Amino acid sequence: MVAFCSETKEILHSWYRCGSAYTSNGTIEFLKELFASISKSIRKILRADSGFFDGNVLDYLESESSGYLIKVKLKGLYQILNRQTWTKTRGGWEESSFEHKCGTWSKKRRFVAVRKLVRILFIFSFITCETW
Numbered sequence: 001m002v003a004f005c006s007e008t009k010e011i012l013h014s015w016y017r018c019g020s021a022y023t024s025n026g027t028i029e030f031l032k033e034l035f036a037s038i039s040k041s042i043r044k045i046l047r048a049d050s051g052f053f054d055g056n057v058l059d060y061l062e063s064e065s066s067g068y069l070i071k072v073k074l075k076g077l078y079q080i081l082n083r084q085t086w087t088k089t090r091g092g093w094e095e096s097s098f099e100h101k102c103g104t105w106s107k108k109r110r111f112v113a114v115r116k117l118v119r120i121l122f123i124f125s126f127i128t129c130e131t132w
Contacts, residue, residue, distance in 0.1 A: 001027070001051075003034050005042075012038060023051030028060050035064060045069060055105040072111065074102065081113055092116050 003013040013034040015026065031046075046052075046066055050073035061068050074080070084096040093116045101108040 001030050003030075006047075023049075024054045024057065027052050027054065027057050031057070031060060031064075035066075055102060058109065059106060081115075084113070086115070089114075 001013075001015045001017065002011060004011045013030070015030055017026070046061065046068045048068065048070045050071045052068075053070050053073050058068070058070075080100060081096070084098050086094040086096045088094055093114055095115075096113045098111055098113075099108040100111055
């Protein structure tokens, strides 16, 4: 795991883990060490991959008053997103904001989703082989 400052490109904290480690294992301990080593004044927002999408991790981040943006890894996400109301924004993008409580979470949390329709183009190529 690696934490870095996006403005300065500095690595703030890192852990080497074996490849068989489950993605969310040790994330709270990693964050505790990270937050202990940096000033509260620079904890603006944490951006993280889906390994940090865990109710206990989110509870910890909220207890530390840290804003976060985490990629969602959620079974049934496609169906949840299809039920939402979408608002058009610039450049062909759409956005939706809604509250959802996952099974083991202590409370509902706000989700923000964006999407963009991309033209699907089918290109067929044929390869012929002729024998002489």
